[in-house]
Amino acid sequence: MEFREIADRVWVHRAAWFDLNIVAIGGRDGVVVVDPHGSTAAGRQVRDAIAALGAGPVRAVINTHEHFDHTFGNAAFREADPDVPLHAHEVAAERTRDVGERVQRAYAEEHPDDERTPEVLATEIVPADxxxxxxxxxxxxxxALELVHPGRGHTAGDLVVRIGDADVLLAGDLVEESAPPALGADSHPMDWPLSLDTVLSLTTPATVVVPGHGALVDRAFVEEQRNLLGIVAETIRDLAGRGVPLDQALEVGEWPYPREVLADAVARGYADLPRAQKRLPLV
Incomplete structure (x- = not known):
């Protein structure tokens, strides 16, 4: 496991498993680790690779949201230091255990041939405190590292990390490069574009943006993704406002992403719209 320095004492490891970006940030007092991978065993590898950087002790761990690929490595850092602070947005921390337990119950069935399955099932779930x-x-x-909750988007508990002196922004899964944004059942498609407006306000034209998954991007990439998510939100609003029933919305709408990744988003969007923005379904 190798970390690449992308700015002054900011290292990124792009893991093959889930194409996840794991980040280490160094300072005079030590290192902060962001999204320490998807199992205790994988987290130990992250821990050892960061120690090899020689940048000092780990002073804190940050989870950008509650999904297991970003949180299951927490236990590995608690093994090494029972007092290491684990940081997350309050909603993400509250949901980490329930989300993780659901993943553990389903993982073997959904990934029967994955060599990682035993380590996912063996992981102790340690929410941020x-x-x-x-x-x-x-x-x-x-x-100084600024942890900002820009609003709901990929989840209700997303955070981004701004490293102002290096002009680097860690966006978590509010930004994804290697696949369309993950608009799952726990996402908030009507809020996501507005949350990205806040993210954009934390950047400059030269900012290096580290997405949750995939290659590094720039402000222009984030602007484009914000606009596409805006089309998703406005299409949902338009369809509901015209009385198109939920079960017809995917087929009727013109979408910027494949329909097969939008079913949860459309259902969540319809549910989140206030009654005043919906008409009775067309007969």
């Missing part, structure tokens, strides 16, 4: 609602700043001695 340092939470916030809006903004938190972590002090690494000679640099």
């Amino acid at each position: 340092h939470t916030f609602s809006s903004v938190r700043v972590l002090d690494l001695g000679d640099r």
